[in-house]
Every structure is written in structure tokens, then in C-alpha cells.
Amino acid sequence: VMTQAPLSLSVTPGQPASISCKPSQSLVYSDGRTYLFWYLQKPGQPPQLLIYEVSNRLSGVPDRFSGSGSGTNFTLKISRVEAEDVGVYYCMQSIGPVTFGQGTRLEIK
Amino acid sequence: QMQLVESGGGLVKPGGSLRLSCTASGFRFSDYYMSWVRQAPGKGLEWVSYISDTGYHIYYADSVKGRFTVSRDNAKNSLFLQMNSLGAEDTALYYCALQWGDSWGQGTLVTVSS
Numbered sequence: 486v487m488t489q490a491p492l493s494l495s496v497t498p499g500q501p502a503s504i505s506c507k508p509s510q511s512l513v514y515s516d517g518r519t520y521l522f523w524y525l526q527k528p529g530q531p532p533q534l535l536i537y538e539v540s541n542r543l544s545g546v547p548d549r550f551s552g553s554g555s556g557t558n559f560t561l562k563i564s565r566v567e568a569e570d571v572g573v574y575y576c577m578q579s580i581g582p583v584t585f586g587q588g589t590r591l592e593i594k
Numbered sequence: 595q596m597q598l599v600e601s602g603g604g605l606v607k608p609g610g611s612l613r614l615s616c617t618a619s620g621f622r623f624s625d626y627y628m629s630w631v632r633q634a635p636g637k638g639l640e641w642v643s644y645i646s647d648t649g650y651h652i653y654y655a656d657s658v659k660g661r662f663t664v665s666r667d668n669a670k671n672s673l674f675l676q677m678n679s680l681g682a683e684d685t686a687l688y689y690c691a692l693q694w695g696d697s698w699g700q701g702t703l704v705t706v707s708s
Contacts, residue, residue: 522694524639531689531698532631532639543696575639579694583641583653 487576489586497594502563504589506576511556513580520579523552523561526588527572536561568593596620596697598690603702610680614702616673616690624668627651627693630675632686633701642688643675657683680706 486509496502512519523536534543536552539559549564563570571593576586602614616628629644643664644653652664663676673690687701 520694524695526639531701532695533698534695537694573638577639577641577694582656583644585639585641588638 487578487584487586489574489576489589491589492587493590493592495592495594496563496566498568499565502566502570502591504561504574504576506554506559506561506586508557508559508578510580512578519555521552521554521559522577522579523550524575524577525570525572526575527569530572532575566591566593596692598692598697598699600688600690600699600702603688603704605705605707606680607708608681608706610706611676611678612680612704614675614677614688614690614704616675616699618671618673618690618692621692621697623671628666628673629691629693629695630664630673631689631691631695631698632684632704633689634683634686637686640686645673677704680704682706 488507490505494502512521519539521539524532525535526532535546535550540552551562554560573588573590575588597619598616600616606612627644627646630642632640632642642655642658645664645666649666661679665674685706687703689701690699
């Protein structure tokens with residue numbers, strides 16, 4: 486189980502935002518890597534991968550997005566929210582049964 | 595650039611079958627794991643299945659195990675999802691994705707209804 490919080494977020498442009506993801510088990514695989522991912526699904530679009538293995542930004546993802554965490558506590562941070570960041574954010578783990586969090590809807594104030 | 599195009603969705607009666615296809619371009623298809631992810635109307639994401647580059651390693655979500663079969667044809671840069679014994683709970687937009695979502699298709703809609 487992947488528990489995300491909050492489930493919704495309303496942020497003024499230029500302000501920071503933070504989303505928490507708490508898995509019910511360790512996400513460290515036998516290879517030593519931690520398989521925790523973050524996605525953004527903009528309205529009417531397929532999801533897009535933002536962060537892989539906790540903290541690695543996919544090529545082309547703005548550096549205002551950052552991921553951190555370990556064990557059973559992970560966080561996605563947006564340093565300065567922009568209008569284009571609106572959508573639903575999901576965390577996902579791929580250890581054992583692949584599971585997504587419930588999603589966090591981000592809107593602009 | 596990388597492109598994934600799904601096809602094969604449609605309206606099917608409960609208990610029926612469908613075969614989804616995903617055609618890849620812009621990358622070396624045979625080098626990568628591929629996945630199917632679905633999204634029921636107004637709901638979140640659910641990982642359905644993935645298949646390794648050679649097809650040797652395969653994963654299914656418990657919700658589809660025994661009913662869905664994933665396969666690939668590396669010579670044709672294609673990924674498939676055979677879906678049998680479909681029920682209303684399988685109604686969703688089905689996405690094809692590269693590995694853990696490095697790239698996604700636009701999805702193909704499957705509607706199970708009598």
C-alpha cells in the first residue's frame with residue numbers, strides 16, 4: 486500500500502509544494518536500489534514520469550521538481566509552483582506487486 | 595522521438611475478449627521492458643502487466659492474473675495484451691508504457707458493458 490498525503494493541494498504560483506508518499510514496506514531491492522517513482526498526470530493527458538529511483542529527474546523535467554526520502558517515507562517537492570504543474574501526482578513502487586498511491590490533485594490558487 | 599500507439603480497444607460484452615496492441619517507434623524496442631497500465635474512468639492508475647525485453651519475465655496484477663496475457667513481437671516493435679473473461683471492472687483507458695513510464699501512449703479505451 487502506498488499512502489499519499491495530502492490528497493489535494495491548492496498552491497499560489499511561485500510558492501513551494503510538497504507531497505508525501507508512505508509505502509507499507511521497504512522499497513529497497515536486492516540490488517540496493519530503491520524503486521520509488523513519481524508521475525504527473527496533467528488534465529486529459531497520459532501520465533509522465535518525473536522522478537525515478539527516489540531522486541533522479543527524468544531528462545527534460547524542470548529542476549524545480551525534486552524527490553527525496555528513504556525507508557518508508559518519501560517526498561516530492563516543487564520549489565516554485567507554476568501554472569503548468571496542475572494535475573494529479575502519483576507515487577509508485579515496483580517491489581513485489583506494483584502499486585500506485587491514490588494520487589494528489591494540485592490546483593493553482 | 596519515442597512514440598507508443600495503442601489500438602484494439604472498444605465495446606465488449608461481459609465475458610468477452612479483446613486484444614490490445616501497442617506499436618513502438620523511435621527507440622530500440624527489443625532492449626526494454628514494456629508495461630500496460632490502466633485507468634478506470636475518473637479513477638487512479640493501476641499497473642496491469644509488464645514484460646521483460648526478451649519476454650522471459652512477466653508480471654500481472656492480481657486483478658487480471660489468469661485472464662490477461664501479455665506478449666511482444668520484437669521483430670515488429672509490438673506489444674500485446676490479450677484480455678479474456680472481461681468484466682465491468684476492466685472498463686478503463688489502457689496505456690502502453692516504456693519501462694516504468696519513461697514514455698506513454700495516448701491510451702485505448704476498453705468498455706465492458708451489455
